[in-house]
Amino acid sequence: MTGLRTVAKAAFEGADNVFNRAFTPAWNPLYHLGTLGWFFYWITIVSGIYLYIFFDTGINQAYASLEYITNVQWYAGGVMRSLHRYASDALIIVMMLHLTREFVMDRYRGVRWFTWFTGVPLLWLVFACGISGYWMVWDVLAQYIAIASTEWLDSLGIFGQSIARNFLNNDTLSGRFFTLMVFIHIAVPLFMLLVMWIHIQRQRNARVNPPAGLAIGTLGMLLVLSFARPAVSQAPANLDRVPSVMDFDWFYLVAYPLLDTLPGRTMWAIAGGGTLLLVLLPWLPPLRRRATASVDLDNCNGCGRCVDDCPFSAVSLEPRTDDAPFSHEAVVIDNLCTSCGICVGACPTATPFRRTSELVPGIDLPDLAIRELREQTLAATAGLSGNARVMVYGCGHGSRLDPLRGPDVAVMELPCIAMLPPSFIDFVITRNHVDGVFLTGCAAGNCHYRLGIDWTGQRLAGERDPYLRKRVPRERVAECWTGITRNRLLQEELRAFQGRLGMLPPIKRPPRRSPGEQAGEAAEQHA
Ligand code: HEM
Ligand code: SF4
Ligand code: SF4
Secondary structure, eight states: OHHHHHHHHHHHHHHHHHHHHHHOGGGOGGGOHHHHHHHHHHHHHHHHHHHHHHOOOSHHHHHHHHHIIIIITIIIIIHHHHHHHHHHHHHHHHHHHHHHHHHHTTOSSGGGHHHHHHHHHHHHHHHHHHHHHHHHTOBHHHHHHHHHHHHHHHTTOOSSSOSGGGGTSTTTOOHHHHHHHHHHHHHHHHHHHHHHHHHTTTSTTOOOSOOHHHHHHHHHHHHHHHHHSOOOOOSBOOTTSOOOSOOOOTTTOTTHHHHHHSOHHHHHHHHHHHHHHHHHGGGSSOOOOOOOOEEOGGGOOOOOHHHHHOTTSOEEEEEOOSSSSOSEEEEEOGGGOOOOOHHHHHOTTOOTTSOGGGOOOSEEOGGGOHHHHHHHHHHHHHTOOSSOOEEEEEETTSSOOGGGOBTTEEEEEESSGGGSOHHHHHHHHHTTSOSEEEEEESOTTOOTTSSHHHHHHHHHTTSSSSOOOTTSOGGGEEEEEOTTTOHHHHHHHHHHHHHHHHTSOOOOOOOOOOHHHHHHHHHHHHO
């Protein structure tokens, strides 16, 4: 399984690299599959509302009203109809890719089960929306869908009378089914919106809109497609004939040929079994969880930075429970915590400039405490030689780190790169433990813990607290986000960085500070 997943992950990252070159990482659609899903949803809602104004729900009127929309009002209604159809197809594509991607990237187990679990009903809802939409057109395709779907429902054996009987001839065809279809086609998308909202509740700063450029480009493509190949109806339904030749929408109707060949109950078993398998996937096998973050009240001043930075809403600020002169304290919600350590990187008390004996931050990871990180950093850098000594901090989800080690390169692996407080970079460079710091991890746009790379970039750029202090020469810090596929590029970038470091003048150690100045620095780090 692990081997297969690594191959699939490499394939995704390979595709990402190609798309990055074509669209730039900021607009890479593969990094925005969830937000594109939202975008296509809104396009179908807006175009659907327009169509509904002109749509007539009767058995004879439905087809005619759509013909009017498509042919007479082609410049507005026709375009809206095409947008409606193509955006729904696009929704299926991005949803399937999104599901596969989250699975392959292993972002669905452990505490992330909830987001996966709430995605599963979305699959059924999207298909119910699309199929009921095709049904409303009442052409030969709709006739085929109506008979195949109702026969499938009949095979459950729970309805008193056969539903399929309604669609076998004109005498039995009832207008009530159209009303029911229209109701389903409106109610299901509304319910879907609720489930989509629940789906992202555990993601802090969840993105629901794609970047403007990607949205405009995608909408433009849909418009071009709508003019080049407008969506049209097929021949009107004719219950005197069994529909045989018709155009098929493979995105929504992919299972229908199977309905023709396999018994209805077998298809229920496949659909039910498949859904159950999807629901249970986060526990097959369950993720081995590491110890979750823990708060040390003596060192927590309730500043809330850990709350702002946790990508999974796993820390909250609660009223103080001790006598400390602060109004709030951080509290970790264990069953939401992924043990990524990003909160530790955000905590102003997690600074190696503090004395080792005091180095217990407000929030810490029991499996890799910040004190250990400091000790391991010092041990790893102690034996380095040369004029381009580098400390590499990398995350365990990116390129292989071991090949980077060398006489002038020390390596430390963290759960997520944003666990590293910027003060560590300051510490190792200004105290002359190394000549430069090199940060690496997942591919840009594909952070395993969602926001780690973004937060790191903002902290280094001075846009997010705690930020890297100005006194750290920026030419001594490098970032390289390569993911698992670009090991060679990582090594080349590191060598190039060392080459640049070798040309810089040696680092001047700051003069020893008086105890008063040291106290001032500690206060600044705590602020
Ligand atoms: C209409 C369909 C869907 C839409 C619009 C949608 C949208 C989204 C969005 C916006 C996010 C948050 C992205 C972020 O900011 O990090 C997300 C995350 C996620 N989705 Fe979906 N989703 C859909 C269907 C599904 C399905 C069918 C599944 C799987 C069964 C799924 C599984 C996940 C998982 C596991 C995550 C969380 C990844 C993480 O923790 O980093 N989604 N989705
Ligand atoms: S960042 Fe640190 S000091 Fe601030 S609330 Fe969180 S644990 Fe407390
Ligand atoms: S370890 Fe990660 S998930 Fe857990 S509280 Fe800290 S930032 Fe949130």
